[in-house]
Amino acid sequence: MISLKALLFQVLGASTAVALPSPGPSSNPLPSLLSSRGTPISNGISNGFFYSFWTDGGGDVNYQNGADGSYSVRWANCSSFYGGKGWMPGRADRSITYSGTFNPEGNGYLSVYGFAKNPLLEYYIIESYGTFDPTLLFQGGSGNQSSVLEVDGGSYRLGMKRVVRMELGSGAVLTQVYSVRDKGDRRQEGTVNIKAHFDAWKEKLGVRIGTLDFQIVATEGYQSSGVAEIEVEQSA
Numbered sequence: 001m002i003s004l005k006a007l008l009f010q011v012l013g014a015s016t017a018v019a020l021p022s023p024g025p026s027s028n029p030l031p032s033l034l035s036s037r038g039t040p041i042s043n044g045i046s047n048g049f050f051y052s053f054w055t056d057g058g059g060d061v062n063y064q065n066g067a068d069g070s071y072s073v074r075w076a077n078c079s080s081f082y083g084g085k086g087w088m089p090g091r092a093d094r095s096i097t098y099s100g101t102f103n104p105e106g107n108g109y110l111s112v113y114g115f116a117k118n119p120l121l122e123y124y125i126i127e128s129y130g131t132f133d134p135t136l137l138f139q140g141g142s143g144n145q146s147s148v149l150e151v152d153g154g155s156y157r158l159g160m161k162r163v164v165r166m167e168l169g170s171g172a173v174l175t176q177v178y179s180v181r182d183k184g185d186r187r188q189e190g191t192v193n194i195k196a197h198f199d200a201w202k203e204k205l206g207v208r209i210g211t212l213d214f215q216i217v218a219t220e221g222y223q224s225s226g227v228a229e230i231e232v233e234q235s236a
Contacts, residue, residue, distance in 0.1 A: 010132060037168025039063040039083075040074075043214075046071075047120050049232065050214055055081035061221070069232035070100075075221050082113065086234045087162035090114045092198050097235040098217045105128035106224025112192050113218040116211035119163075122177040125156070127231050128186040130224060147204055151196040154185035160205050174197035177207050185207040191235055 028170020038061045043052040054065045064072050071085050072170045084208035086096070102110040112125040126134050138159030149156045157180040181187070181195045194215075201207040219228040 001049045006017055011183050014052035034154075036118065046085065050084045050216065051057060051083070051085045052214055052216055052218075053081075055079075059225075060118065066231075070093055070230065071232075072202070072229045073219050074223045075225045078221045078224060080222050082218050084113065084216040084230070085122045086112075086114075086214065087234070088214045088215030090116075090194075090212035092195055092209070092212065094194045094215070095191055095218060096193045096194065096232065098127075098230055098232050100228065100230035102128050102188050102219065102226075102228045102230070104221060104224050104228075106130055107132045107222040108224050108226050108227070108228075109134065109218075109220040110188065110230070111218055111220070112194065112215065113150035113220070114215040115213040116210045117213060119208070120172060121177065121207070121209060123177045123197075123209070124138060124193075124203075125181075125192055127190070127192070128188055129180075130151075130159065130226070132222075133180075135184070137161065138176075138227035149179060149197065149200045149204075151200075152191060155182045156180060156197070157182065158200060158204055160201070175207060177201050 031190050038055070039053060041054050047068050049069045049099055051071065052087040055061045056079050059075060059077040061075040061078050061081045062073065063083040065085065066072060069085050071083065073083050075081060075134050076129055110128040113123070137155050138161050147158065149158055158179055160175060160177045162173055162175050165174050198209055201209070217230060217232045219230065
């Protein structure tokens with residue numbers, strides 16, 4: 001779902017954003033790799049919330065931070081991007097409430113998205129999605145699918161993948177873990193109990209989550225167009 005360039009941005013860029021709330025060229029460690037059309041790649045603090053935006057530059061993607069925890073993004077014929085608001089660092093015991101509209105034309109995801117280190121891990125709690133079923137990402141091959149988690153008024157299918165990323169160090173292994181809300185339960189507003197998912201990943205998938213980095217409610221698009229207007233708040 002996320003390309004190598006985006007992963008490098010997360011590992012080397014997003015983790016420095018709290019110390020640099022108004023990121024400029026000096027806060028981006030990969031200026032030669034990361035370029036965009038529309039909104040520039042950036043992360044930082046907006047109205048008390050951490051935000052992160054990345055695009056590979058394909059198509060036209062316009063991300064805007066709004067008041068408090070709100071943001072909007074419009075994209076047309078994009079290649080790949082993500083953007084959203086939340087917190088830095090994340091918390092395992094946080095409950096996140098979000099609301100708004102999410103209307104992809106093609107592939108897109110609305111999720112609680114985060115990153116952790118020691119070990120390297122990225123996680124997705126996917127609340128809604130477009131034409132592509134995200135569970136296909138972890139069925140077969142290097143992934144595996146576990147049982148269903150019932151929480152927050154819906155059913156989530158759990159899965160994980162482990163991939164070797166030589167670019168992050170010799171033999172560096174990145175774990176990708178997912179909770180995907182069932183198609184019939186998809187939603188554009190609600191509360192996400194982060195702890196319930198972390199506990200289920202540990203119990204059912206054997207996934208250990210290390211030091212939490214950022215934690216955002218993200219809109220992601222891949223070879224698609226669409227519009228999203230989302231507001232994020234912490235309910236616990």
